[in-house]
Structures are given as C-alpha cells and as structure tokens.
Amino acid sequence: MTAWFRRKEKGIQTATEEKKDTPKGLWYKSPTGKIVESEVLAKNFYVSPEDDYHVRIGSKEYFEILFDDNKFRELDAKLTSKDPLKFEDTKKYSERLKAAQKKTGLKDAVRTGFGKSMGKDIVIACMDFNFIGGSMGSVVGEKIARAIDYAIKKKVPFVMISKSGGARMMEAALSLMQLAKTSAKLAQLAEAKLPYISLCTDPTTGGTTASYAMLGDINISEPGALIGFAGPRVVKEATGKELPDGFQTAEFVKEHGFLDFISHRRDLKKKINLYIDLIQNNPVRSEEISA
Amino acid sequence: MEYLDFELPIKELEEQLDKCMIIGQESDVDVSETCKQIEKKLADTRKEIYKNLTAWQRVQLSRHPNRPYTLDYINAICGDTFLELHGDRNVKDDKAMIGGLGKIGDQSFMFIGQQKGYNTKTRQYRNFGMANPEGYRKALRLMKSAEKFNIPVVCFIDTPGGAAGIEAEERGQGEAIARNILEMTRLKVPIIVVIIGEGASGGALGIGVGDRVLMLENTWYSVISPESCSSILWRSWEYKEVAAEALKLTATDMKKLKLIDEIVREPAGGAHANREKTFEVVKNKIVAQFEVLEKLSPKELVSARMDKYAQMGVFNG
Numbered sequence: 001m002t003a004w005f006r007r008k009e010k011g012i013q014t015a016t017e018e019k020k021d022t023p024k025g026l027w028y029k030s031p032t033g034k035i036v037e038s039e040v041l042a043k044n045f046y047v048s049p050e051d052d053y054h055v056r057i058g059s060k061e062y063f064e065i066l067f068d069d070n071k072f073r074e075l076d077a078k079l080t081s082k083d084p085l086k087f088e089d090t091k092k093y094s095e096r097l098k099a100a101q102k103k104t105g106l107k108d109a110v111r112t113g114f115g116k117s118m119g120k121d122i123v124i125a126c127m128d129f130n131f132i133g134g135s136m137g138s139v140v141g142e143k144i145a146r147a148i149d150y151a152i153k154k155k156v157p158f159v160m161i162s163k164s165g166g167a168r169m170m171e172a173a174l175s176l177m178q179l180a181k182t183s184a185k186l187a188q189l190a191e192a193k194l195p196y197i198s199l200c201t202d203p204t205t206g207g208t209t210a211s212y213a214m215l216g217d218i219n220i221s222e223p224g225a226l227i228g229f230a231g232p233r234v235v236k237e238a239t240g241k242e243l244p245d246g247f248q249t250a251e252f253v254k255e256h257g258f259l260d261f262i263s264h265r266r267d268l269k270k271k272i273n274l275y276i277d278l279i280q281n282n283p284v285r286s287e288e289i290s291a
Numbered sequence: 292m293e294y295l296d297f298e299l300p301i302k303e304l305e306e307q308l309d310k311c312m313i314i315g316q317e318s319d320v321d322v323s324e325t326c327k328q329i330e331k332k333l334a335d336t337r338k339e340i341y342k343n344l345t346a347w348q349r350v351q352l353s354r355h356p357n358r359p360y361t362l363d364y365i366n367a368i369c370g371d372t373f374l375e376l377h378g379d380r381n382v383k384d385d386k387a388m389i390g391g392l393g394k395i396g397d398q399s400f401m402f403i404g405q406q407k408g409y410n411t412k413t414r415q416y417r418n419f420g421m422a423n424p425e426g427y428r429k430a431l432r433l434m435k436s437a438e439k440f441n442i443p444v445v446c447f448i449d450t451p452g453g454a455a456g457i458e459a460e461e462r463g464q465g466e467a468i469a470r471n472i473l474e475m476t477r478l479k480v481p482i483i484v485v486i487i488g489e490g491a492s493g494g495a496l497g498i499g500v501g502d503r504v505l506m507l508e509n510t511w512y513s514v515i516s517p518e519s520c521s522s523i524l525w526r527s528w529e530y531k532e533v534a535a536e537a538l539k540l541t542a543t544d545m546k547k548l549k550l551i552d553e554i555v556r557e558p559a560g561g562a563h564a565n566r567e568k569t570f571e572v573v574k575n576k577i578v579a580q581f582e583v584l585e586k587l588s589p590k591e592l593v594s595a596r597m598d599k600y601a602q603m604g605v606f607n608g
Contacts, residue, residue: 013526084605085539089524138604145601167514169524172538173550176492176514177603180500184476184597209465210493215473229465230455238455248460258463
C-alpha cells in the first residue's frame with residue numbers, strides 16, 4: 001500500500017525559480033495550513049488573515065500597495081539582459097532569460113516606477129523573485145542606478161524593495177560589480193540629502209544584502225522575512241552546527257541591530273511616508289487627505 | 292616546494308637537474324653539457340605549461356601553497372617601516388583581515404588585506420582568509436583614518452569569500468560588506484587594489500572598490516568560486532573546470548570585460564617561483580599608479596571612481 005505514496009521518478013529537483021511561491025487559482029493555503037480565498041487574500045494586502053502569514057508578492061502587488069490608486073510611470077521598462085559571457089550550465093543563460101520572461105511576463109528581476117504615495121512624489125524600485133530568483137545582474141544594477149538618478153533629478157525619496165537570492169551567477173563578475181555600481185549611486189543620493197528607505201522582503205540574501213538592502217537611512221522589513229548574507233543552508237554546511245530558532249528572520253535581524261522596524265504589510269505605506277515626513281521635517285500626512 | 296598536478300613535469304626535470312649536478316660534484320665525469328640540456332628543457336617546459344594555462348589551472352595557482360600572501364608583500368615592500376594596526380573598536384581583532392601603515396620610498400600608505408595561513412595551525416588562526424564583519428569594519432576604520440590624514444590606501448585581495456557563520460550573520464556580514472563598498476566609492480584618497488590570489492565575491496569586493504584594480508596574472512576574481520558555482524548550477528561538485536571557464540574569472544577575461552584596470556605579469560613559473568621578483572613588480576606598479584592618482588583632486592578622484600563603476604554592466608536598451 002505504500003506504493004501509493006512512492007515517488008515514481010527519483011531525484012526530482014525543482015530549480016528555485018520554478019518553485020511556486022505566488023498565489024495561483026482560487027484558494028491559497030498558508031504554511032500553517034490556513035486556507036483563504038485568493039480574492040480575500042488580495043484585499044488583505046496578500047497577508048493570510050488568520051495567521052498573518054505574509055505571502056511572497058512581486059512588483060505588481062507592491063506598486064499597487066504603495067502608489068496612490070496604483071498610478072505610476074514605469075522607468076526604463078525596456079531594459080533587458082544580454083548574455084555577454086555566453087554562459088551555459090545545464091541550460092543556456094539566453095534560454096533561461098527567454099523562459100523567465102515568458103513565464104513571468106517580466107523583462108527582468110526589478111521594476112522601477114515614479115508616482116505619488118500619500119500625495120507626494122516618490123521613486124520605488126521593486127524586485128521580482130519569480131524572475132531567476134530575483135537575481136541581480138547588469139539590468140537590475142542599471143535600473144536601480146537610473147531610478148536613483150531619477151530620484152536625485154526630481155529631488156524625491158527613494159524606496160528599494162529587495163527580494164532576491166543574490167547576484168546572478170550567469171553574469172559572473174559583471175553581476176558582482178553591480179554591488180559597487182548601486183552603492184556608488186546611493187552615495188550620490190546621500191550627498192543630495194534625499195531619504196533612502198530599504199525594505200527587505202522575503203527573501204533578501206547574498207549580494208543584495210551585501211549592498212543596497214542594508215544601506216538604507218532606515219532598513220525595514222515584514223514579519224518573518226528571511227534576511228541574511230550567506231543563506232541558511234550555506235551557514236549550516238560551513239559550520240556544521242544546528243541553526244538557532246528563528247535564525248535570519250526579520251525579527252532576528254532586528255534584534256541584532258540591522259533593522260529599524262518590522263511592519264505589517266497593511267501599514268507599510270503609512271509608515272514609510274511617516275518616516276519621510278519626520279526626517280524631512282514636513283507636516284505629517286494622513287491617508288484620508290491624500291486619498 | 293609543493294607542486295600542482297600540471298606542474299609535475301617541472302618537478303621531474305628539477306629532480307633530474309639536481310641529480311645531474313650531484314653526479315658532477317661527486318665524480319670526475321663532465322656532466323655540464325647534460326645539465327645544460329636539462330636546464331634548457333626545464334625552461335622550455337615551464338614556458339610551455341604556463342603559456343597554455345586553463346582557467347581552472349589558474350584557480351589552482353591562485354591557491355598554490357607557496358604563493359606569497361598579503362603580509363609577505365607588505366613586509367617585502369615596506370621593510371621595517373610597516374606598523375600593523377589592530378581591531379575594529381567594536382568586537383574584536385579579526386585575524387583574517389590585516390592592516391597598517393608603511394612606507395614606499397618617502398610616501399606613507401595604508402595597507403589592508405585578507406591574510407591566509409601557511410600551515411594548518413596558522414590557516415585556522417587566519418580563518419583561511421575569510422573575514423568576519425569585524426574584519427570589514429576594521430578595514431573601514433583604517434580607510435577612514437587614512438582619509439583623515441590624506442594617506443593613500445592599498446588593498447591586497449586574497450580570499451575564498453567572506454566568512455559564513457552564525458556569528459557572522461548575527462553581527463551583520465551583509466551590512467559590513469555593503470557599508471565598505473559604499474564608503475569606498477566616496478573615499479577622498481586614492482585607492483589601489485591588487486588581487487594577489489583569490490578574489491571571491493562580496494568578500495573580495497568588501498575591500499575591493501578602487502581607482503585602480505590590478506590583477507596578478509595567475510589569480511581569479513568572480514561572483515562565486517568555481518566549486519560553489521558547479522554545486523549550485525550543475526548540482527554537483529564535478530563541474531568546477533567547466534564552471535571556471537564559464538565564469539570568465541581570469542585576469543585576461545576581467546580586463547576584456549573592463550572590470551579591472553591592469554594585469555600584472557608574474558615571473559616565469561608564477562609568483563611562487565620567484566617571490567622577490569613578484570614583490571618588486573607589485574611595488575613598482577603601486578608606485579606608478581599612485582603617481583598618476585596623486586595629481587587628481589579628491590573631487591576628481593571620487594567622481595572618476597564613481598563613473599568607472601557606473602559604466603560596469605552589459606545590457607540591451
């Protein structure tokens with residue numbers, strides 16, 4: 001009878017980007033087993049109402065949450081990745097790109113937009129984990145750099161929403177240098193005295209953590225998000241030790257001093273704008289006035 | 292001397308040469324002609340092997356046990372003017388990241404670099420050249436101190452990566468590296484970076500942003516080691532040679548991609564075959580680069596540095 005449960009194929013492995021992590025269909029089941037209708041979930045900021053589980057979402061959803069009436073102008077929407085190294089592992093990078101574009105309908109792993117949040121102009125960049133694990137290659141670096149340039153030009157705050165496994169291996173050292181490129185731009189943003197809010201969402205690891213994700217005037221996160229430099233599996237392999245409970249969760253990272261606060265997704269818009277008003281010494285806006 | 296697998300023909304010839312010379316000393320037979328022949332063959336073999344190195348062989352050379360490490364360079368270049376400085380003023384003194392002041396000629400420099408050990412005990416003491424957050428913070432403290440007194444910075448990179456561990460994560464490895472990268476993009480003194488061995492990922496870049504980035508001929512620099520790349524993308528450790536090729540991690544590739552500024556040639560047989568010569572070459576390169584950079588104002592320096600990194604990346608549109 002155990003044959004019912006036996007795997008027919010041995011060694012099934014699913015690439016990270018193929019794993020399902022966005023709600024599809026009519027129902028969503030949270031990791032604690034709570035079931036919620038997709039429509040209800042969307043209305044609740046993609047947070048499971050019964051257990052407050054923050055479902056992984058992408059740029060489309062975050063823009064919807066943060067920009068007033070979901071109105072914004074997308075910046076540099078046409079930038080796409082090249083395959084300068086002609087990289088090939090078990091699959092050609094050029095084919096991986098095509099497949100990812102087809103599957104997600106996205107051009108690459110970050111989208112950047114300019115619009116109003118609670119009535120005031122802002123530039124937001126948001127990564128998409130669905131696109132090759134939210135990996136940072138030349139396009140991600142360039143789009144973030146240009147978005148920061150745009151924020152400097154418009155003299156508006158910049159919000160970066162990270163959601164990434166790290167640098168894109170298929171662009172090797174070119175992707176590594178995006179850490180320096182984006183950090184240099186952030187130094188220019190700082191020089192212009194414009195606020196930089198870094199929102200680290202589930203997951204934020206590797207090269208992303210080792211650059212813009214940790215460089216905010218404030219670094220903030222959502223409950224339970226995984227944030228770290230080396231991923232948990234790597235740390236476990238390197239140390240041979242059992243990892244402490246809650247290791248590398250947003251709560252852990254905040255407790256060790258690297259996050260300013262953790263916000264429920266429903267409060268993100270209010271809290272980000274409150275910080276902006278406070279740090280710029282402007283009157284505090286309320287949602288009613290801006291709506 | 293230790294030998295890598297592809298260096299074995301060299302070892303064999305060196306042994307033959309030794310034997311030949313011993314025979315010459317111990318007997319009346321004139322072996323000078325034979326010795327000369329072996330010497331020539333040795334030089335030709337060495338040349339031949341080093342002319343056609345694969346990417347993976349260069350990775351092996353970058354980790355050669357006899358290869359000079361950061362402190363070897365600094366001690367050779369500065370002699371007894373080198374004054375090592377310790378500690379990050381927060382947690383502890385990271386032994387995998389060293390730094391201090393030293394002179395080349397009349398000019399003071401702040402030297403910073405990852406340090407590896409030369410035997411089991413010292414390798415552990417140096418954590419295999421993998422720095423923790425406090426190492427990066429110590430490096431930053433020294434850089435800021437150099438900036439304050441207008442002293443140029445020289446960074447030697449030789450690391451298999453930043454340390455991965457529970458404590459490293461608790462103390463913010465990502466933040467420490469990120470902070471260094473950002474501060475280095477705007478540091479108001481010249482920064483010269485030399486890759487002397489392994490240049491792995493954020494752990495390398497954490498002290499690797501500079502006005503000039505030089506790579507020794509037999510070193511590698513990339514986003515990940517070929518072994519880890521093989522394990523992640525091929526899901527097996529067997530593809531490290533292929534991964535090394537695919538990552539385009541050699542000095543020649545990195546120069547072609549415009550991600551480094553200059554390749555530093557090593558003596559025949561690699562840096563470990565003639566350490567003194569290597570030290571001299573590196574010292575001269577540092578001096579030459581500094582002479583160009585010292586003419587720039589801090590503003591020109593920082594803006595050129597930022598522009599250089601802004602140019603990096605290849606994309607459509």
